Amino acid sequence: xxxxxxxxxxxxxxxxxxxxxxxxxxxxxxxxxxxxxxxxxxxxxxxxxxxxxxxxxxxxxxxxxxxxxxxxxxxxxxxxxxxxxxxxxxxxxxxxxxxxxxxxxxxxxxxxxxxxxxxxxxxxxxxxxxxxxxxxxxxxxxxxxxxxxxxxxxxxxxxxxxxxxxxxxxxxxxxxxxxxxxxxxxxxxxxxxxxxxxxxxxxxxxxxxxxxxxxxxxxxxxxxxxxxxxxxxxxxxxxxxxxxxxxxxxxxxxxxxxxxxxxxxxxxxxxxxxxxxxxxxxxxxxxxxxxxxxxxxxxxxxxxxxxxxxxxxxxxxxxxxxxxxxxxxxxxxxxxxxxxxxxxxxxxxxxxxxxxxxxxxxxxxxx
Amino acid sequence: xxxxxxxxxxxxxxxxxxxxxxxxxxxxxxxxxxxxxxxxxxxxxxxxxxxxxxxxxxxxxxxxxxxxxxxxxxxxxxxxxxxxxxxxxxxxxxxxxxxxxxxxxxxxxxxxxxxxxxxxxxxxxxxxxxxxxxxxxxxxxxxxxxxxxxxxxxxxxxxxxxxxxxxxxxxxxxxxxxxxxxxxxxxxxxxxxxxxxxxxxxxxxxxxxxxxxxxxxxxxxxxxxxxxxxxxxxxxxxxxxxxxxxxxxxxxxxxxxxxxxxxxxxxxxxxxxxxxxxxxxxxxxxxxxxxxxxxxxxxxxxxxxxxxxxxxxxxxxxxxxxxxxxxxxxxxxxxxxxxxxxxxxxxxxxxxxxxxxxxxxxxxxxxxxxxxxxxxxxxxxxxxxxxxx
Amino acid sequence: xxxxxxxxxxxxxxxxxxxxxxxxxxxxxxxxxxxxxxxxxxxxxxxxxxxxxxxxxxxxxxxxxxxxxxxxxxxxxxxxxxxxxxxxxxxxxxxxxxxxxxxxxxxxxxxxxxxxxxxxxxxxxxxxxxxxxxxxxxxxxxxxxxxxxxxxxxxxxx
Numbered sequence: 001x002x003x004x005x006x007x008x009x010x011x012x013x014x015x016x017x018x019x020x021x022x023x024x025x026x027x028x029x030x031x032x033x034x035x036x037x038x039x040x041x042x043x044x045x046x047x048x049x050x051x052x053x054x055x056x057x058x059x060x061x062x063x064x065x066x067x068x069x070x071x072x073x074x075x076x077x078x079x080x081x082x083x084x085x086x087x088x089x090x091x092x093x094x095x096x097x098x099x100x101x102x103x104x105x106x107x108x109x110x111x112x113x114x115x116x117x118x119x120x121x122x123x124x125x126x127x128x129x130x131x132x133x134x135x136x137x138x139x140x141x142x143x144x145x146x147x148x149x150x151x152x153x154x155x156x157x158x159x160x161x162x163x164x165x166x167x168x169x170x171x172x173x174x175x176x177x178x179x180x181x182x183x184x185x186x187x188x189x190x191x192x193x194x195x196x197x198x199x200x201x202x203x204x205x206x207x208x209x210x211x212x213x214x215x216x217x218x219x220x221x222x223x224x225x226x227x228x229x230x231x232x233x234x235x236x237x238x239x240x241x242x243x244x245x246x247x248x249x250x251x252x253x254x255x256x257x258x259x260x261x262x263x264x265x266x267x268x269x270x271x272x273x274x275x276x277x278x279x280x281x282x283x284x285x286x287x288x289x290x291x292x293x294x295x296x297x298x299x300x301x302x303x304x305x306x307x308x309x310x311x312x313x314x315x316x317x318x319x320x321x322x323x324x325x326x327x328x329x330x331x332x333x334x335x336x337x338x339x340x341x342x343x344x345x346x347x348x349x350x351x352x353x354x355x356x357x358x359x360x361x362x363x364x365x366x367x
Numbered sequence: 368x369x370x371x372x373x374x375x376x377x378x379x380x381x382x383x384x385x386x387x388x389x390x391x392x393x394x395x396x397x398x399x400x401x402x403x404x405x406x407x408x409x410x411x412x413x414x415x416x417x418x419x420x421x422x423x424x425x426x427x428x429x430x431x432x433x434x435x436x437x438x439x440x441x442x443x444x445x446x447x448x449x450x451x452x453x454x455x456x457x458x459x460x461x462x463x464x465x466x467x468x469x470x471x472x473x474x475x476x477x478x479x480x481x482x483x484x485x486x487x488x489x490x491x492x493x494x495x496x497x498x499x500x501x502x503x504x505x506x507x508x509x510x511x512x513x514x515x516x517x518x519x520x521x522x523x524x525x526x527x528x529x530x531x532x533x534x535x536x537x538x539x540x541x542x543x544x545x546x547x548x549x550x551x552x553x554x555x556x557x558x559x560x561x562x563x564x565x566x567x568x569x570x571x572x573x574x575x576x577x578x579x580x581x582x583x584x585x586x587x588x589x590x591x592x593x594x595x596x597x598x599x600x601x602x603x604x605x606x607x608x609x610x611x612x613x614x615x616x617x618x619x620x621x622x623x624x625x626x627x628x629x630x631x632x633x634x635x636x637x638x639x640x641x642x643x644x645x646x647x648x649x650x651x652x653x654x655x656x657x658x659x660x661x662x663x664x665x666x667x668x669x670x671x672x673x674x675x676x677x678x679x680x681x682x683x684x685x686x687x688x689x690x691x692x693x694x695x696x697x698x699x700x701x702x703x704x705x706x707x708x709x710x711x712x713x714x715x716x717x718x719x720x721x722x723x724x725x726x727x728x729x730x731x732x733x734x735x736x737x738x739x740x741x742x743x744x745x746x747x748x749x750x751x752x753x754x755x756x
Numbered sequence: 757x758x759x760x761x762x763x764x765x766x767x768x769x770x771x772x773x774x775x776x777x778x779x780x781x782x783x784x785x786x787x788x789x790x791x792x793x794x795x796x797x798x799x800x801x802x803x804x805x806x807x808x809x810x811x812x813x814x815x816x817x818x819x820x821x822x823x824x825x826x827x828x829x830x831x832x833x834x835x836x837x838x839x840x841x842x843x844x845x846x847x848x849x850x851x852x853x854x855x856x857x858x859x860x861x862x863x864x865x866x867x868x869x870x871x872x873x874x875x876x877x878x879x880x881x882x883x884x885x886x887x888x889x890x891x892x893x894x895x896x897x898x899x900x901x902x903x904x905x906x907x908x909x910x911x912x913x914x
Contacts, residue, residue, distance in 0.1 A: 010530070032682065042887040049872075050897055123679030125598060130433035196599055196678050213809045213832065216861020229810075229832050235758035299784070301828070303812065314826070316817055329813040329828075333868075337861045349602075349681045366887060
């Protein structure tokens with residue numbers, strides 16, 4: 001007796017407890033095996049690019065906060081760098097060091113969130129998530145000292161940063177840098193050698209290096225597949241050319257490697273912040289600039305290494321006070337190109353975990 | 368008519384004698400009924416209340432494991448939190464999907480909770496404290512635990528929801544697969560004790576069987592976690608996967624009954640574990656009921672601990688684990704114990720120690736070897752029809 | 757430091773392999789004929805001396821009398837980057853071949869350009885709207901886009 005079966009198409013999302021934002025997938029599967037995946041996005045589209053055409057260059061900074069809302073500092077940094085290229089402004093050195101400190105702290109936050117929610121998707125019932133959030137709270141307190149806001153910071157300005165650091169910032173930062181490596185070791189010890197994590201993530205959703213490059217992947221996803229490409233080393237911006245750090249690489253490009261690359265990058269970020277703290281000197285934090293920017297007609301694009309990949313703002317100016325066109329090259333959006341190739345052939349339970357390992361953020365995907 | 372029980376429950380005896388003395392022999396049936404009702408009320412209420420208390424314990428424990436406090440608003444230390452939850456669930460609207468099979472839908476929660484209460488009847492909570500002392504108690508308990516899978520199937524099937532049915536099918540596959548290792552490990556204990564009566568098993572444990580039969584203990588712990596849908600086997604309640612599995616369409620107190628049954632089952636499993644492996648109520652100094660409660664709470668603590676720590680396995684890995692690893696291991700356990708009991712029938716404490724030594728050596732030898740033979744795979748089934756668009 | 761290949765140098769190398777393809781060059785970019793874009797991209801991806809295997813981004817700009825599609829290519833192996841542009845005159849139904857067959861990463865980005873700007877990509881495997889919903893009319897990011905007067909209703913489906 002042959003059993004008649006047919007594949008079934010199910011919606012996962014847009015509204016589901018796996019907290020990656022409003023993301024919907026139409027999955028066709030046969031039993032538990034996935035046959036086809038189609039991402040459906042656009043639930044968080046706010047028209048940021050259109051809005052930017054009606055705002056002055058400085059006002060757009062607040063729009064950029066809300067793109068990747070988990071990592072606002074780096075959004076600001078990418079935009080501000082493109083503006084400075086367009087306008088020909090050089091920020092002072094102390095401003096650049098503060099930008100790097102803020103960006104690296106933000107990278108730690110983003111990777112902690114990614115790891116915590118990755119474990120949540122694996123079913124670890126929020127325990128690693130709570131540990132990661134505990135560390136994130138300390139860094140968000142530092143951001144509050146810097147600029148008054150925790151999530152949507154708007155800390156950076158065209159020509160530097162918003163304001164110099166208050167006195168309580170440096171001791172708090174020192175304490176954090178002393179204690180954070182221990183906590184990261186604790187978190188990694190809970191996860192990396194865990195039998196169940198290894199069984200569920202090793203060898204799952206492998207992305208080989210050629211596919212990764214062809215799919216325009218950047219950031220930890222690309223490095224997990226073994227491609228040594230990091231914009232902080234390949235095209236240094238701000239003061240990254242004076243700092244030294246390593247680039248953790250994965251071997252196979254499976255879910256486990258993506259998680260491992262992120263945890264190791266947290267350690268590298270801690271080292272970078274320590275170097276900045278040693279090298280920073282007193283001085284101005286912001287270049288004296290005009291109140292209203294009227295750049296000459298032209299275009300600029302300075303990509304940075306955001307926690308999720310290559311983030312860049314393509315700005316076209318026609319000489320007026322607002323950008324003529326702003327295009328956001330969002331890493332999460334481009335990283336989703338590889339979704340079908342990652343998931344077909346695996347099981348439903350793996351689909352959720354693989355989504356978590358991509359670490360995308362709907363604010364960026366939809367803009 | 369009056370039934371002669373091998374040993375009588377103290378409370379039952381007290382009520383029975385009191386009523387009989389007052390009213391005379393013609394009212395023996397009333398004495399029986401009143402005695403039975405008293406015992407049942409005490410047992411069932413204690414069980415359900417302890418179940419709700421366990422929800423509070425678990426939430427506090429898991430909170431502490433996660434570097435946070437847990438419920439602390441509803442009453443002192445959050446102790447009224449379960450009451451608050453129960454009241455909330457009572458006030459919720461009872462939604463039944465239009466196309467659901469109403470009878471089965473309504474009965475499923477009852478079928479989930481009733482077997483736990485019925486299994487309670489044979490468990491001795493202390494010295495001469497039990498509802499009944501069946502001499503096939505182990506068989507009865509195993510049969511009751513099998514009914515839980517029926518409830519899951521009923522819930523998923525009657526929900527008229529594709530995903531709920533899907534979830535319940537996965538749950539039933541898992542529950543059925545883990546019944547066999549569970550029964551085999553209990554069988555090991557029965558062989559050792561020479562009897563299926565719970566009271567007799569406790570009395571036969573001059574050395575607690577946790578020491579004598581390590582493979583049995585390990586298999587039992589793993590299998591009972593799967594039967595209870597606790598992590599790492601909680602695919603049925605995997606929120607991050609198919610919404611809520613077989614419980615999706617339930618709301619209000621029906622959901623509350625499922626929820627309570629799940630937590631109360633943990634305590635029931637703890638009670639069974641205590642009786643079978645931890646020497647029931649016996650120890651020195653403290654009264655027997657207190658010991659029993661302490662031992663059950665130890666099991667409950669470990670269950671919460673494991674829940675807060677481990678992620679979950681994928682369903683096919685769970686099934687693979689049951690059939691390829693636990694089942695052969697439990698078979699090995701039974702063969703080993705049977706051989707030992709043939710050599711030493713009616714084992715005394717010294718014989719038990721000797722058996723324990725043999726079993727431990729066997730466990731340390733067998734488990735790594737089995738683990739190497741069966742390594743859980745995470746390979747894909749193969750790229751199936753990648754051209755499907 | 758990533759070396760930017762100037763438009764002049766790239767234009768010279770491209771026109772040696774694809775005569776007629778290069779329309780214009782400048783310091784920052786090379787303008788190509790719309791029809792030749794797919795061939796040139798495949799050549800730039802595979803050729804030994806260029807190896808532009810990473811497509812950083814594809815985007816479009818609406819200059820009122822023409823559309824311009826901008827491709828940023830990066831070579832990981834050589835650590836170089838360059839910019840290709842395609843000019844599509846007029847506003848009625850701009851169209852050009854898709855490079856989704858050359859780089860998988862162009863798939864979603866070209867859908868976004870179609871959705872928001874209205875530029876059609878021929879040969880794209882799944883050219884549907886991505887950020888707006890099915891049944892949405894108009895292309896929001898165009899300079900002359902005006903939101904229809906309220907109330908407008910959501911379509912069925914999608």
